[in-house]
Amino acid sequence: MSALLRASCALLLLWLSRCCGCRVRIPPHDQAARVARFVAHQCDWASMATVSTHAPALGRPFSNVFSFSDGPQGSGTGVPYLYLTPMELSVQDLQVDSQASLSMSLAQTDYCRQQGFDPQSPLCAHIILTGSVLQVTGLEAEFAQKSLFSRHPEMEAWPPDHGWFFCKFNITQVWVLDYFGGVKLVSPEEYFQASPHPKH
Ligand SMILES: *[C@@H]1O[C@H](CO)[C@@H](O)[C@H](O)[C@H]1NC(C)=O
Numbered sequence: 001m002s003a004l005l006r007a008s009c010a011l012l013l014l015w016l017s018r019c020c021g022c023r024v025r026i027p028p029h030d031q032a033a034r035v036a037r038f039v040a041h042q043c044d045w046a047s048m049a050t051v052s053t054h055a056p057a058l059g060r061p062f063s064n065v066f067s068f069s070d071g072p073q074g075s076g077t078g079v080p081y082l083y084l085t086p087m088e089l090s091v092q093d094l095q096v097d098s099q100a101s102l103s104m105s106l107a108q109t110d111y112c113r114q115q116g117f118d119p120q121s122p123l124c125a126h127i128i129l130t131g132s133v134l135q136v137t138g139l140e141a142e143f144a145q146k147s148l149f150s151r152h153p154e155m156e157a158w159p160p161d162h163g164w165f166f167c168k169f170n171i172t173q174v175w176v177l178d179y180f181g182g183v184k185l186v187s188p189e190e191y192f193q194a195s196p197h198p199k200h
Contacts, residue, residue: 026178027196029125032186033176033186033190033193034196035127036174036176036194037076037191037195038125039125039126040070040080040129041071042106042111043104043108044069044151044152045065045104045108046066046068046080046102046104047065048063048064048065048090048101048133049061049062049063049064049100049101049102050063050064050093050094050100051096052093053092053093053096054092062093063103066084066102067082067083067155069081069150069151071143071147072147073150073151076196077147078191079169080129080168081143081144081166081167081168082133082144082148082168083155084166084167085162085163085164085165087162098132098134099131099132100130100132101128101129101130101131103127103128104127106124111124112124122177122179123179125176125178127174127177128174128177129175130171131169131171131173133167134167134168135167136166136168141165144166144167144168173186174187174190174191
């Protein structure tokens with residue numbers, strides 16, 4: 001094989017491997033609402049901060065990890081659904097004050113590692129949702145269950161005597177960090193209207 005042919009093959013392989021990694025592409029950074037929807041759909045878990053009701057953190061911010069889903073893979077709604085039990089610390093906080101914030105980052109996907117972006121870099125896109133956690137019932141609970149159990153199959157086997165229930169994070173403001181120049185504020189209306197997927 002000639003050196004030129006070898007080099008061409010290496011380039012082709014590199015291109016192919018990049019394309020596998022970029023099956024799902026992040027929307028352009030000037031479209032913050034779409035970036036937010038993209039992050040909310042790619043992420044499987046978030047850090048949720050509540051106002052603590054537990055000593056010695058009483059009245060202080062308290063953040064903890066939660067699995068969530070905004071819809072089955074490939075059909076995100078933008079609404080983060082949660083599966084919670086009253087036995088859990090942060091859920092006990094929410095029963096006193098349902099206000100919370102939820103932060104999620106592409107650091108939990110391959111994207112930031114592949115691009116070489118540190119999790120604290122704004123280029124490693126991350127969002128913070130502020131709002132409150134509300135229980136859902138009826139058809140919305142059925143949708144929450146489908147969304148969560150399809151992406152977190154282990155949930156189905158969680159102890160039945162723990163009183164699990166479905167919730168949604170009711171978003172009042174979206175904060176987007178996906179580029180230099182500071183945070184971008186996106187209203188819930190803009191967020192829910194945006195498409196997380198590239199337009200064809
Ligand atoms: C849910 O969020 C909307 C804004 O998207 C807000 O107007 C509404 O008051 C919130 N509902 C509750 C119960 O917090």
